[in-house]
Amino acid sequence: MGEYKKWAPIVLMLAGMMVTSCGEDDNGPNAGDNFDQKGFLEHVGSSLIVPAYQELGQKSGILRDKISSFIASPESSTLEEAKTALFEARIAWQYCSPYQFGPAEESGLVSNLNIFPADRSKIERNIENGSYNLGTLANNDAKGFAALEYLLYGKDVTSGEVIQGFADQPQRATYLQNVAELIIATAAEVYTAWSPDGGNYLGEFTSDGALGADAGSSLGKLVNALNLSFERNTRDAKIGIPAGIRSLGITIPEATEAYYAGYSLELALANVDAYKKLFLGQTREGVKGLGFDDYLKARKAATTSGSELPLDEAINAQFDAVLGFIDQIENPLDEQIRTDNSRVQQVFAQMQQLAVLLKTDMASALGVVISYQDNDGD
Template identity: 30%
Template sequence: MPASSAVLVKKRHQFTTIATLVISSILLSACSGSDSNNNTPVEDLVGDDVRRLILTDIGDDIFMPALRDFSAKAQTLDLAVTEHAGSPTDATLKNAAQLAWREAMHSWQYLEPLQLGPAGLSTGLDGTRGGADLRSDIYSFPLLNTCTIEELASNDLSVSEGSAANATGLGALEFLLFNEQSDPCSLGTPATAAQRANYAASAALRVHNVADDLLQRWEPDGGNFLGEWNTAGLTSEFYSLPQNALNALSVALFYVDKATKDVKIANPTGIGASDLPACDTISCPERLESRLSGSSGDNIQANVQVFYDVFNGVDNGRGLNDLLRGIDRDDLADEITAELDAVLEHLDTMQPQFDLAVEAITDADACINGTANPGPEAPAACALHGYLKIAMDTFRGPIAASLSLAAPNSAAGDND
């Protein structure tokens, strides 16, 4: 097990103070359809105009900077892994490729809970308007087949546009760059360092290309999905009402409940969740999201941070909490903010860091009690689940009801 990694990228929006909105006249059931004017005082806007204003701030201040950041990080990763492939036994070049992967992964994890539009699914229960399935070409967690990757590399094959999602992307790159076993799949004739590096270079190129494609589909001078988002209820082809865009955002944010809380925390800690296999041992560290790099906790932090930012806004912009304040639910806005603060503060101060904290769980009962009553005396990884569950219960319960937000169809009837 490699040594745990430090958080390389601090919270990009460190507990941003929200821009206070006084929208006492907001009508969440209204469908005004009137054109939103950026010069109009916020207090003069009601109903759909307020929703659209908040959607615009989320699009301009959260989606676009994050997409641009990941595109740049993916390019750096591509260059670093290509250099590593040119001299696969050079430790300095491999370390540089690992660092580039960490930075690209952290950048992507901020986008993971925002799987709508081109990143989202095009079909299925949770298919989204404008979905183009691009996320799975970048990162397919929890789907990953390391032995398929090893076999493809040993046969001098490479990633292409038609490659299976479970054999490429950031997950495959973690295996190729951080695995220290000479024959991890008992192939007899495993891939050499050069073969793994070459396969990694093709995977990094693919991630770079898809990252650029995703960004261009959002850019105003490209596919302009941002324009579709910002004009919901006016000229948008995909969102006939601003509430429809808010519902797409809500469905995406359930990732933090169902993937971050359940799959990334409950699953490896042994706490368990519905539709996930129970641990045969006290905990299951092998189910950690990024065990090889020791960065599972960093991933969780980025997931929670973007959730926080969508609610509180960034750079003096507005977020979903402003909708709550507009209907006199300051209590819920304050509650979700305090609960998310508790999660992020716990992640910042966890000793040991999350990946090692999962390894350190020795008492299943103490873990269950720790998630029910999170605090300094509880096992750290189990307390993290408890803190996040408190916040997600507030989101999926009173907040979703107050703002009439949709839940994923795939989560219907799920009360975890």
């Protein structure tokens, strides 16, 4: 009994420490699993995010050069080369879309590159006045890829008529060049900020201090950015608003992305593929690393719908369903909306199911709180 009294305080202290430690583990970012969150962030950051921004910068540089060539020698061949460069830059953008936090948010990347539809009246007014500030909020829909598309394609006009428009109004070329310069400047700024050779936001993103699942953690930022971009920029902007689902039942075919160019579906497919690759931790070349699917497997996460599939498999299957339904639609998307909008609405329905899995089930399984506000009832 004497020995017990002698060691009792120490035993109680150690027991208390063990309880505290266990409690922290139960609530920590890797509770109940041995998942390597740091390795996950390092893979996503170095193999997906940084290469995506690097390619966007490269494609934007080519776009600027092709536009400069068109301006210097306005003819059908240089116009077509500029159009091709625009398409390739927009595809590159789709793979940056899920990562609109940190440097991208600070630089206003979305505002400078991909607000659509373009306000053609505002663009024409800016060109006619010859005085404008593309950095203002008021000009968000008069710049970026959509503005370049409007200027290079027009609507129901021939290439010859587009070229003649630049000849009749030389200030159109200046506006075209200014928009392209802003795109590459913003894209380069974001890539430099992420790059280890620049601002090294990658180091901050993968640091020990950024681990966890709270709002300030890299996981929290990544999950919120993925969901926000998918809901607002993909589900709603690309499909829901043009199809009338997110526009009070009124279809707005001209609100489709790439309305003038007619390749809305190619952009949508690339965009959904970008989210899927992030989920799988897969590069564009198909190299598999740690992804959200592995994280969910480690958590043994299940769906809230009672599906027999584990959550990781259910989400992967739903990505395939969305891609499959998009692939059944015919270009141009605005004509599909006018002739058979039910097929476009089916795409939205599939996207909505995916949104629930990502925003409700995945976020909950990972312990991430969705911090942005949305009125869709998810």
